[in-house]
Amino acid sequence: MTTRLFSPPYSAYAAIYDQIGQRAFGERLARVILQLLAARSIQPRSVLDLACGTGAATLTFACAGLRATGVDRSPQMLERAIEAARLSDAEVAFREGDITDPPLDSKVDLVTCLYDAVNYLDDDASVHRFLQGAYRALDDGGVLVFDLNTRSRLMSSWEQGLVLAANSPDLYVTYQSWFDKAIDASPLIMTAFVRSEDGRWDRFDEEHVERAWPIATIESWLREAGFRALETMGYIDSTGELLRPVSEDYGRVLFVAAR
Template sequence: MNYGKFAYLYDELMIDAPYDQWVSFVLKVMNANGLETGQILDVGCGTGNIAIPLSKKGLEVTAVDLSEEMLFVAQEKSVAAGAKVQFFQQDMRELEGLGQYDTIVSLCDSINYLNNEAELNATFSRVREHLNDHGLFIFDVHSIHKIEKVFNGNTFAHNGEDISYIWECFAGVEPHSVEHDLSFFVRNMKGLYERYDEFHKQRTYPIEVYEQALQKAGFKLVSITGDFSLKLLNKDAERWFFVAQRK
């Protein structure tokens, strides 16, 4: 998934996203498993909103993303923040040559951009190959509830002074999938608005499919929780969190 122009608008549009909760969740899980000072790989890092804070906490962070534009923005932000993050452009389905890590994370629904179960299995297998023995894999996905009740059939809009958007969500062809049709209107230096269009597809699966994919790849499931909880999985949770350990 290449984000194009969206990469340069992403942080402004996502200003209210709970990145501090993602970072806190990761740190708590790592601490509970004695990995407070371990090396960490962020897969699908976007513009670095999780990798950079983790680096500032003293962790040795490497981050990968498929989008060259996202990585360019992330690198600029990392330098400005004084963080020490190594960024690489790679496809999560084909991770290679990145070394071994104590913890690998894939957050902000990055896993939902995988198109089918074969790609899910390939990604989990490649993640396992880059984990140390008993290393942790922490990831989140949109729940079926969110895809079908929050996204599909709904339209979201924002009317800002410099950026406005119309975000339409349609049910995809595959079960539990959504197609995002986004139009952005961005004011340029001349005070005129330029239009940019983006199309994104996401897909999720029943929890059992994720469990089976983890087991097949060689993981032991540690926990499944919802909406940043470390203990609870509510049936109406919008986001599922998985913690798995390499066998």
């Protein structure tokens, strides 16, 4: 029997993350957030983008004029973010770090943590640390915005067996996922074949585990962490449309909480 070796999440994947269309998702989410805040007369001047990945949202914020810092625990994702900032001439600071222990050197008006990143936290204490850290990083009146895949999405669309995620002359990617009730989470095995310049195919496998967090639990923990005004809404991935009232039936939900 051979044991399959997994690369850490978002290590090998970093090389193809933007290429398979993920970057556009973070960029749109950032634009929707800026519009949502503007509609409430909130014009943030600084942002701490936690779990920034390849910098899709961070650079969108920077290009909109915000002083932006991106934090991620994956050095490979950060490497791509730094290169994207260099190509766009945007001034952004990137740092390696964990969303449960955000940097606190200067307070900001906006903290974001986008595109499933909070689903990667696997126990209650980590979610509390994330919320408390975001609260401490914000100035009074500052806003935390993050999203979650709901349990209904993890139980339905992630439980589709084997999905062909990319199939081009140089790239072949599959996702295999299921919902594990014992851990209230959805493991996903990504297998990718990437053709290198000399024509050779390189394979990598990564395991990603997303935990289901109930909306009501997160809302109550936000209040416990000190956040006062709170809005929660559904988010349609394909259009960026926001839906109210929020429901566990939506695939993705967005939390907006003010300090």
